[in-house]
Amino acid sequence: MWVADNWKDYEVLDCSSGEKLERWGKYRLLRPDPQVIWSTPKNPSLWEKLNAHYHRSSKGGGEWEFFDLPEQWTIGYRELKFNLKPFSFKHTGLFPEQAVNWDWMRSRLRLALDKEPDRNFKVLNLFAYTGGATVACAAEGYFGDPHNSHINVTHVDASKGMVGWAKENAAISGLENAPIRYLVDDCQKFIEREIRRGNKYDAIIMDPPSYGRGPKGEIWKLEESLYPFVELCVQVLSDKPVFFLINSYTTGLQPAVLSYILNTLVAKKYGGEVEANEIGLPVTSTGLTLPCGASGRWYS
Numbered sequence: 001m002w003v004a005d006n007w008k009d010y011e012v013l014d015c016s017s018g019e020k021l022e023r024w025g026k027y028r029l030l031r032p033d034p035q036v037i038w039s040t041p042k043n044p045s046l047w048e049k050l051n052a053h054y055h056r057s058s059k060g061g062g063e064w065e066f067f068d069l070p071e072q073w074t075i076g077y078r079e080l081k082f083n084l085k086p087f088s089f090k091h092t093g094l095f096p097e098q099a100v101n102w103d104w105m106r107s108r109l110r111l112a113l114d115k116e117p118d119r120n121f122k123v124l125n126l127f128a129y130t131g132g133a134t135v136a137c138a139a140e141g142y143f144g145d146p147h148n149s150h151i152n153v154t155h156v157d158a159s160k161g162m163v164g165w166a167k168e169n170a171a172i173s174g175l176e177n178a179p180i181r182y183l184v185d186d187c188q189k190f191i192e193r194e195i196r197r198g199n200k201y202d203a204i205i206m207d208p209p210s211y212g213r214g215p216k217g218e219i220w221k222l223e224e225s226l227y228p229f230v231e232l233c234v235q236v237l238s239d240k241p242v243f244f245l246i247n248s249y250t251t252g253l254q255p256a257v258l259s260y261i262l263n264t265l266v267a268k269k270y271g272g273e274v275e276a277n278e279i280g281l282p283v284t285s286t287g288l289t290l291p292c293g294a295s296g297r298w299y300s
């Protein structure tokens with residue numbers, strides 16, 4: 001499993017009975033997690049001091065109960081900073097397990113930059129949410145050479161609010177002047193337009209939801225939409241792409257499925273390597289790993 005084990009400001013303290021207990025900076029949150037089907041004993045000294053608790057509702061959804069939590073606070077990962085705000089559907093604005101993918105993307109971009117220092121690399125982040133992958137990729141180019149970054153990131157998300165939040169994360173990470181283009185758009189429509197315009201990208205990242213809607217109500221259903229969507233995305237890859245990363249947090253979409261898609265659509269055309277694995281977070285109290293979905297990675 002690929003484990004995001006380089007966090008200092010975040011940890012999963014424990015997990016039991018359908019919930020995970022997490023530390024986000026100095027605040028402790030308790031949130032539902034459908035993977036946690038075990039009922040291991042709960043150490044009261046850990047589980048009793050909470051800053052917020054997201055309660056599931058039997059009707060679907062749920063709500064936050066706040067004890068002592070600011071409306072917004074910031075945590076860091078390496079030199080990146082992220083604003084956190086608890087909001088609907090138990091979200092905080094960050095998927096900490098993605099840090100293992102951020103590190104991998106940065107290392108692929110670093111290798112590519114070292115090999116071809118004068119080349120400009122265009123990265124496309126789809127379903128980009130609050131911009132974790134956007135700031136990670138932009139940082140690799142911008143912090144190396146702020147006056148002449150060779151990494152340009154295009155960030156696409158259907159939600160205006162999420163795009164605004166991604167801009168905030170870039171700004172607090174010192175990346176407000178980095179070459180990042182933000183677009184509020186439906187990912188499918190955007191790719192169709194980019195194909196017509198002949199625009200190309202050297203790296204593609206996508207973390208699609210199981211179910212989603214574009215700004216005009218366009219419906220996205222992962223199992224039905226993913227393969228044809230990746231097929232479209234391959235048409236905007238440059239002649240010498242660097243990587244293609246697909247993440248899925250949906251249980252049921254196994255790593256081998258992502259590997260199959262990347263092999264048949266990307267590796268067949270460009271060669272290179274495909275690897276896929278579950279991703280996870282270390283659990284401090286047990287030393288075990290909490291599974292958080294799967295990622296598939298193609299690289300040249």
Ligand SMILES: C[S@@+](CC[C@H](N)C(=O)[O-])C[C@H]1O[C@@H](n2cnc3c(N)ncnc32)[C@H](O)[C@@H]1O
Binds near residue numbers: 129157162209
């Ligand atoms: C990052 S994905 C989901 C990943 C995350 N692991 C989760 O559990 O939600 C969610 C993002 O996709 C965006 N989104 C959903 N459907 C979309 C669409 N058709 N086009 C563009 N963005 C979309 C949402 O606005 C949201 O920011």
